[in-house]
Amino acid sequence: MARYKLTLEYDGGPFVGWQRQDNGPSVQAALEAAVFRFCGERTTVQGAGRTDTGVHASGQVAHVDIEKTTDATTVAKALNAHMKPAPIAVLAAEAVGQDFHARFSATGRRYLYRILCRPSRPALLRGRVWWVPQTLDPAALQAGADRLIGHHDFSSFRASECQAASPEKTLDALRIESRDRGLDGLEIRVHAAARSFLHHQVRNMVGTLRLVGQGKWSPEQVTRALQAKERRAAGPTAPAEGLYLTEVTY
Amino acid sequence: MARYKLTLEYDGGPFVGWQRQDNGPSVQAALEAAVFRFCGERTTVQGAGRTDTGVHASGQVAHVDIEKTTDATTVAKALNAHMKPAPIAVLAAEAVGQDFHARFSATGRRYLYRILCRPSRPALLRGRVWWVPQTLDPAALQAGADRLIGHHDFSSFRASECQAASPEKTLDALRIESRDRGLDGLEIRVHAAARSFLHHQVRNMVGTLRLVGQGKWSPEQVTRALQAKERRAAGPTAPAEGLYLTEVTY
Structure with missing residues (x-):
């Protein structure tokens, strides 16, 4: 074998x-x-x-x-x-070798979340991005993201059905990349890296950051949501179709 | 009105x-x-x-x-x-104004042709690229493409059902861009620009260039195919799913 x-x-x-x-x-x-x-x-x-x-x-x-x-x-x-x-x-x-285990040997995971900001629905990227009909401010998104990097209790960004033993995780990176494609729209890419994530953590962080990118929330409100340690303190869950598991390291 | x-x-x-x-x-x-x-x-x-x-x-x-x-x-x-x-x-x-006509006022058209070179079929890009299971040499593709730029009789790259009055066209640009994405594959992008194109011209040029990129044809053979002025002298028609009309200028 x-x-x-x-x-x-x-x-x-x-x-x-x-x-x-x-x-x-x-x-x-x-x-x-x-x-x-x-x-x-x-x-x-x-x-x-x-x-x-x-x-x-x-x-x-x-x-x-x-x-x-x-x-x-x-x-x-x-x-x-x-x-x-x-x-x-x-x-x-x-x-x-037999000692390799895809899940338990993993030391890091990277996710990408893609958002397409433009007035019209995506045709070529449908099912591949989260369509947001307003423009989002990449600098504000990054300012909000910076509040989440590091070792925290991420209970506010954890799905109720999450089975992880502890809500504490270390978020190594949460980087915002933006590409202005003119009429094709503004694409925002959120790059997240950690040893592991809670259930829905990336989608809940992105759904919260959208509020900051839209100017509805200040970056300080992200910190307050994190400190509240309860799911309802943070923003809504971003849809699955924008999320990609891009890399697992060992 | x-x-x-x-x-x-x-x-x-x-x-x-x-x-x-x-x-x-x-x-x-x-x-x-x-x-x-x-x-x-x-x-x-x-x-x-x-x-x-x-x-x-x-x-x-x-x-x-x-x-x-x-x-x-x-x-x-x-x-x-x-x-x-x-x-x-x-x-x-x-x-x-009423003098604007989408087709007849156009002074330039740009097309993009996307090729994904890797051993496995595309999953995320299925229907969006031409899947080629071998790697293609971008420099060879460009050397072949250079033979087609300029004013020529493009009969060798024209579909039999083409209704254009003349097979002569001026190809302003045919630029090869390559992005090596590691395990995700090598993506080749062919950028074509002209006032107008013959029916299937871009797909027939790409199908021919693939032969050069694979090392089956020399760039000189592209010139010979062009000079033959008959469709069977050039390579096969690349599939529709890799082709994008990206810009029309006025």
């Missing part, structure tokens, strides 16, 4: 999320079905991040154990062939 | 193309239906470029005459509201 580390890209749109569930297609189940079609083995594919319904990935990492004698290149090709036409791509496969 | 210039973005995927046709939904018909729902007027919306089935736009220009007393901002908002959920967005509307 050999263990393979897989780096994955997927469009979260058609899936109920990473995790296998009874109510619809999941990325995990699609991968497990592809493994079965490749080698006839029933396995569990372990993912680094359990992305929610509709959340995308350009750098999710998973691992899988395969009994059949094969190699990493063959595994990547075979899974890609057997997953057609699901919008999931194995970008890389690598043989790793 | 007032004439409005519209700047449009659309996902070409679900459409039979710009032009109204009996065999499926067109961008033109979707706009005309939205105009009717807005003001009850049956009009013809004239487009600058008659994009083919599946071809996208981020800067198509059209014009429409409306009898109802209104203004450009209202026209943009109303058409966007009435086109839902079609993936078409009016990015801008502007009142123009």
Whole structure:
């Protein structure tokens, strides 16, 4: 038996999320079905991040154990062939030791959140960005984001169903990038990095920062929301379609 | 009656193309239906470029005459509201004189062609790029492209159904841009500019350049294909899904 580390890209749109569930297609189940079609083995594919319904990935990492004698290149090709036409791509496969665990060995995760600010709905980027019909101020967004960086109790940005043992996390980076594309709109990219995140943490931070970017909140109100340590003190949850798991480090 | 210039973005995927046709939904018909729902007027919306089935736009220009007393901002908002959920967005509307014609007044058109080179199919960019499973050499692509810039008889790159009076065109620019995104793949962007193009000209040029980028053809063979002045001398037609009409100038 050999263990393979897989780096994955997927469009979260058609899936109920990473995790296998009874109510619809999941990325995990699609991968497990592809493994079965490749080698006839029933396995569990372990993912680094359990992305929610509709959340995308350009750098999710998973691992899988395969009994059949094969190699990493063959595994990547075979899974890609057997997953057609699901919008999931194995970008890389690598043989790793039995001590590698996609979730428990991870030391860092990076997420990207994309916002498109313009009066008209997105046509080419629909399902790939959060459409915000007003313009947002990138400097104000960064000033708000700066209030969240560091080690904090993030209870105000935690989904009620979050199963993490502690609400304390260290947010290593929360960087705002903006690209003014003229008539195509202003695209805001929020880059977040941490060892791990609470459930909905990135989407709740982005939903709160939007208030600052719109001028409805001051950056100081972000600090007060954080200090309140209760979910209702922060802003609404930004939608899943703007969120991407971009990298997992080990 | 007032004439409005519209700047449009659309996902070409679900459409039979710009032009109204009996065999499926067109961008033109979707706009005309939205105009009717807005003001009850049956009009013809004239487009600058008659994009083919599946071809996208981020800067198509059209014009429409409306009898109802209104203004450009209202026209943009109303058409966007009435086109839902079609993936078409009016990015801008502007009142123009009766001498403005989206197609005949145009002095330049720009197209973008996106190629994604990597072993696995695109998941996030599916339907938005031409997937090429080999890597292409950007310098070779540019060397091939340089052979096509200028005033030429482009018969070798012209679809058999092309209705242009002459196969002679002046290609002002054909620039290769490459972005290496690591595991996400190498993205090649071909930027083409001319006063006007022959039917399938950009896709036929890109399909030919791919041969150069792969090392199957030398740049000199592009010159020979051009000089042959017959379609079969050049390479295959690149697929519609990688092509975007990005700008029309007046």
